[in-house]
Amino acid sequence: MAGINDMINARMPDEVELFADSIPVFVEEAMAEMHWSNRMENDLEILEKSIIADMVALALIMPSMSHYKKSIKKAKGEGAGEAEFLDNKLEWLQQIQSKLENSIAYKKTVLLVSVGVGAPMVLIESV
Secondary structure, eight states: OOOHHHHHHHHOHHHHHHTGGGHHHHHHHHHHHTTOTTOOGGGSOHHHHHHHHHHHHHHHHHHHHHHHHHHHHHHHHHOHHHHHHHHHHHHHHHHHHHHHHHHHHHHHHHHHHHHOOSOOOOOOOOO
């Protein structure tokens, strides 16, 4: 079974390499946001691990964009080819950001439905 780190790496391998030291912090924050701080990774279902991986990948976007923007400024002084590559990387990050946001929203909905909202279902009869 794939682990959270494997899933994060599958989503954003370059960014994981750049910010490897931050991954445990992002995982901890995502687990807390989902109210799973007291659970171990082995206790999580695949969908739960997947949403954590999406949340961490989304959290990696901001530092990644900052990194690439700084690199663009440097590259424009050195060579346009490198700056063009970095511009494409920033565009890709913006696209993946939207996809991750949609994926997280969808998975939260699926998890909410599968777990239930804790309220009993009541049938109301119309007269």
